Amino acid sequence: MPENARESTAAEEPGARGRSAAVLAVLCGAIFLEGIDVAMLNVALPSIRADLGMSTGALSWVLSAYVLGYGGFMLLGGRTADLLGRRRMFLLWLTVFVLFSGLGGLATEGWVLILARFATGLSAAFMTPAGLSIITTAFPEGPRRNRALLVYAGTAAAGFSLGLVAGGLLTAVGWRWVFFAPVLLAGALLAAAVPLIPREAAPERAGGVRFDLPGAATVTGAMLLLVYGVVRIGEPGAGPGTTAAVLAGGLALLAAFAVVERRSPAPLVRPGILRSGPLLRANLGAMLFAGSFFGFQFVATLYLQDLRGWSPLQTGLALLAIGVDSVLAPTLTPRLVERFGHPRVILGGFLLAAVSYGLFLPVGADWTYPVMFPTMLLTGLAFALAYGPLTIAATEGVAEEEQGLAGGLLNTSFQFGAALGLSVVTTVNLAALGAGASALEGFRAALVVPVASAVLGVLVAATGAGRRRA
Numbered sequence: 001m002p003e004n005a006r007e008s009t010a011a012e013e014p015g016a017r018g019r020s021a022a023v024l025a026v027l028c029g030a031i032f033l034e035g036i037d038v039a040m041l042n043v044a045l046p047s048i049r050a051d052l053g054m055s056t057g058a059l060s061w062v063l064s065a066y067v068l069g070y071g072g073f074m075l076l077g078g079r080t081a082d083l084l085g086r087r088r089m090f091l092l093w094l095t096v097f098v099l100f101s102g103l104g105g106l107a108t109e110g111w112v113l114i115l116a117r118f119a120t121g122l123s124a125a126f127m128t129p130a131g132l133s134i135i136t137t138a139f140p141e142g143p144r145r146n147r148a149l150l151v152y153a154g155t156a157a158a159g160f161s162l163g164l165v166a167g168g169l170l171t172a173v174g175w176r177w178v179f180f181a182p183v184l185l186a187g188a189l190l191a192a193a194v195p196l197i198p199r200e201a202a203p204e205r206a207g208g209v210r211f212d213l214p215g216a217a218t219v220t221g222a223m224l225l226l227v228y229g230v231v232r233i234g235e236p237g238a239g240p241g242t243t244a245a246v247l248a249g250g251l252a253l254l255a256a257f258a259v260v261e262r263r264s265p266a267p268l269v270r271p272g273i274l275r276s277g278p279l280l281r282a283n284l285g286a287m288l289f290a291g292s293f294f295g296f297q298f299v300a301t302l303y304l305q306d307l308r309g310w311s312p313l314q315t316g317l318a319l320l321a322i323g324v325d326s327v328l329a330p331t332l333t334p335r336l337v338e339r340f341g342h343p344r345v346i347l348g349g350f351l352l353a354a355v356s357y358g359l360f361l362p363v364g365a366d367w368t369y370p371v372m373f374p375t376m377l378l379t380g381l382a383f384a385l386a387y388g389p390l391t392i393a394a395t396e397g398v399a400e401e402e403q404g405l406a407g408g409l410l411n412t413s414f415q416f417g418a419a420l421g422l423s424v425v426t427t428v429n430l431a432a433l434g435a436g437a438s439a440l441e442g443f444r445a446a447l448v449v450p451v452a453s454a455v456l457g458v459l460v461a462a463t464g465a466g467r468r469r470a
Contacts, residue, residue, distance in 0.1 A: 020138055022196050024148055027131040028155040029189045030094065033182055034124050035159025036166060037101070038066070040178045041117075042301070043167030043312040047175040054110040064231045065114045069121025071415040072224035076216055078129035078408015079268050082401055086130045086137070087197045093127040094193065098186045105179030116179075129407035134197065136395045136403045146342075146392050147334045153388030154329030157380075161323030168313030215268035218257035223412065225250030230419045234426030269405060273398070278343075279406070281464045282393035283413040285346060285457055289353065289386050290414040291421025292453035296357050296379070298422055299429070299446045303363060307439055318369060324380035329388050342389035342396075347461040349386025352378050354454035361447050365440050386457075393464075425449045 041062070049059045081089045097120060104116035135152060139145035170177040229247035232238040261267040273279065297319065304310040304318060336345045356378035363372075394410040395403060425446045432445035 019196070019198075020148075022192075023138060023198075024135060024151065026189055026193045026196055027135055028152055029185070029192075030090075030127060030131050031152060031156040032159035033097075033185050033189065034128060035156050036163035036185075037120070037159075037182045039160045039163025040167030040170060040181070041066075043164060043316060044171045044175040044178040046312075047171050048113070051175065052107070052110050052113065058110050058114070060235065061114050062110075062117055065118040066121035066124075067231060067415065067419050068224065068227055069118040069123075070125045071121075071227035071412060071419060073122050073125035073220060074129065074412040074415060075223060075269070075405075075408045076220050077126035078133070078404045078406070078411070079216075080126060081130035081133050081404030081407075083404075085200060086134050086404060087200055089126050090130040090134065090197065091190065091193060093123040093130070094186060094190050096123040097127060098183055098190065101179050101186065102183045105176040105183070125411075128411050129404050132391070132395070132407035132411070133403035136398075136407070137400050141396060143334070143338060146337055147330065149391045149395070150333050150337070150388035151330040153391055154326040154384070157329065157383050157387065158323055158326030161320055161326070161380075164316030164319050165313065166316075168311070168316045171312060212260075212264050212266055212268040214260045215257060215264055218253050218260055219268065222250050222253035222257055225253060227416065227419055230416070230423050232423075233420075234423030270402065273402060273405065276397070278393055278397070278464060279409075281460055282390050283409055285350070285386070285460050286390050286394065286410055286413040287417030287420070288453050288457040288460065289350070289390065290417035291424070292353055292357065292450040292457065293379070293383065293421075294418040295421035295425040295453065296360070296447070296450040298425055299443055299450075300360070303440075303443050307365065307443070318372065319376060321373060321376035322380040322383065324377060325383040325387070328381065328384035333384050333388055336385070337389055337392070342392045343461065343464040345385050346389045346393065346464075347458065349382045349384070349389070350454055350457040350461050352385060353382035354451060354458055356382055357447065357450045357454055361444060361451065363440070363444060363447070421449065421453060 045059055045062065048054065048062065054062075077089070077093075100116045100119040100123065104113055104120065107113040107116060132152070135148055136145060139148045166181070167178055170181060225246050229243055229250055232243040232246065257269075258271070261269055261271055300319065301315055304315045305312070310318070333345065336348075356375050359378070360372070360375045391410060394413075395406045398406040428449055429442045429446040432442040433439070437445065
């Protein structure tokens, strides 16, 4: 019997199914941890600033440091999982996450908190693609893997939406619990992951001689500079000359990385993988979708708290409707994918996102929540239709030994898109205010950014939706 047939038969055995479900539960817990960690911190920032006496500029680096660590090392983290072992990388960096999240909760100085957030983002950059590649290699390509990935995506969305509410509740007790609560969850996940995630054979390319150190150095340097440059775009007072120089340096290192990879006998990123049209569409779509979503969420949060005077808990509850994705992603979306194919489902998600953000464009100073609710609900529906199927598209047809790389590329696209969306939204808002616009007019101007990003996503998704994939 062929090897793949034996694996498929084993996968159908009740014991193997139960173990796969347990492994999926642990990995879903890890992506839930990542989402809830980021969301809770956003709500706690004002309390952190008051307690540690941080300036607004320093406070912004509590968020930016995480983005820098996450986005800067994600691509390296994904390939490292392929080369050094997915289980090993997942467990190692989950441990690092526990340690530095705890350090953040104990911080008495702002710089300690910023350092802890950078290390936490770094750990997530290695842990997340390792976890995703464990799923894509544990489930055979097809409906079972698709369903697993959609459950995974729904859990990620639930972590973010529930994190806004949990952050408000924990901040009321004390902002340090925003860091200690993830430590408890991560510790429980680590204890479960050690016996549940199966050991794997040592990867053939794990030897130090074959590891592409020049490629690792150039791509990590490029991503750090590019992410840092994008973060600077939205910083008030950041010199445009310096920002342009940082971005130019990142692009130069990226070009050097491409040259290194063409000449390397064992490239960190096989150049041929980037010639796949579906993979490129999936990653560009992920970038645009993340940019539109996080840009909208940022503007909506400022509108509710700064202009309307809502509390963090009230804001979290208002945005909770977006979490409908956590219910629909594992239930409705698999049926739509099986019937229409994931390219068309992704297109539907982008169309809903464009409509959703467009409905919020004329936001008024005294809008009631029932008027806002359609946008919140449609945003959740858009997330359910786009996020999980984009994950399927980005990993489908990729060889098992490159699944970590595919996960790294996808998560880099999401993170880079989120950082770019936030920076452009902030820049447009500040430009409008500088031109004499009111706060409400500034929000309306900024809301054009997520609408435009979603419309671009529609155009990208439409190029791949003409044929139904099996």
